[in-house]
Amino acid sequence: MxxxxxxxxxxxxxxxxxxxxxxxxxxxxxxxxxxxxxxxxxxxxxxxxxxxxxxxxxxxxxxxxxxxxxxxxxxxxxxxxxxxxxxxxxxxxxxxxxxxxxxxxxxxxxxPGVTSAIGVPTSVGLPVTHRGVATSFTIVTGHEDPTKKEKQVKWDYTADTIIILMGVGRLKDNVKEIMKYRDSETPVCVIENGTLPNERVVISNLGDITKKKINTPALVIIGNVVKVYKKALK
Ligand SMILES: C[S@@+](CC[C@H](N)C(=O)[O-])C[C@H]1O[C@@H](n2cnc3c(N)ncnc32)[C@H](O)[C@@H]1O
Structure with a gap:
């Protein structure tokens, strides 16, 4: 059994x-x-x-x-x-x-399964590491358990790429926190329903991403690897 x-x-x-x-x-x-x-x-x-x-x-x-x-x-x-x-x-x-x-x-x-955290960006051609651009990534929840006594997510990550799961509901609050540590011009890519027929990709930056309409499930990818993805689109 x-x-x-x-x-x-x-x-x-x-x-x-x-x-x-x-x-x-x-x-x-x-x-x-x-x-x-x-x-x-x-x-x-x-x-x-x-x-x-x-x-x-x-x-x-x-x-x-x-x-x-x-x-x-x-x-x-x-x-x-x-x-x-x-x-x-x-x-x-x-x-x-x-x-x-x-x-x-x-x-x-x-x-094991292909995690959306890496599989979804890969499926659109967005590398989460890239020589000379990103040597590390952090995968983090955007929806930390609110009943926790002490927050574990502090948004001061030093990894080059931040990948947020469950990141839509609290995107505004989280982006506000992230902008304490990163520039508002930092590129952001959101991928909704990755690998599915209704997949949708939104490219923006930290300053503007919260103005966009985003549906769940979605992955939020923050960092200069998004520029590499944009180059590949051309
Ligand atoms: C509860 S977590 C489960 C993650 C799952 N165990 C994994 O490894 O992908 C659910 C979150 O995964 C992300 N997610 C899962 N499937 C996705 C997809 N097809 N496209 C975009 N994001 C997805 C979203 O951020 C969603 O809120």
Missing amino acids: VVYLIGAGPGDPDLITLKAVKILKKADVVIYDRLANEEILAYATDAELIYVGKKAGEHYKSQDEINQILLEQGKKHNVVVRLKGGDPFVFGRGGEEMLALINEGINVEFI
């Missing part, structure tokens, strides 16, 4: 790994959420499908409820898949699910 924590990739169903497809084909049950592209579920021909993601206006499962479902299914079946968008350990709460399972003596295996 094994629970596989599997990354589904950023959106395009072809960006899942072969290893993940092999496991999905023999899954007894697949527990999936909103960001995992549902076309991927077609590989799980013999599996029961359990949706635990968010639906507008409806109650959705808390992390504790999801952990409970994983424990129940993990004790019942031989091959349980927990399918998550992107990579399960990049802002996916995969670590919490892993620990809940291990604490109950359930075997867990891991299949």
Whole structure:
């Protein structure tokens, strides 16, 4: 009996790994959420499908409820898949699910996914590092848990490129903070629905980005690598 924590990739169903497809084909049950592209579920021909993601206006499962479902299914079946968008350990709460399972003596295996944090910029031709331009990047949440006693996100990052996930809702506040450390002319690229047919790319700078209309899910990339991307567009 094994629970596989599997990354589904950023959106395009072809960006899942072969290893993940092999496991999905023999899954007894697949527990999936909103960001995992549902076309991927077609590989799980013999599996029961359990949706635990968010639906507008409806109650959705808390992390504790999801952990409970994983424990129940993990004790019942031989091959349980927990399918998550992107990579399960990049802002996916995969670590919490892993620990809940291990604490109950359930075997867990891991299949990485293409994280949107890097996969989405790469898919449009935006390099997150570039010789002479960017030697480092930071991947950070734009939506830090407000119940935390002390903030961990301080926006004074020294990495050349900042990649913000979950960055739309609080973009105004976060950009205000970032501009304490970076110039308003610093290039910004926002990619909505990356790798999907409704993908949209917005290029701007720190001073102007909050004037643009941005839909979720979106990735915010800040730094001079955006200039490299612009050059490649010409
Ligand atoms: C809860 S996090 C999960 C990240 C996921 N585990 C990963 O590795 O990509 C969700 C955030 O990922 C980003 N995201 C996921 N899929 C995306 C996509 N196709 N295009 C743009 N951003 C995406 C957005 O910032 C979104 O708010």
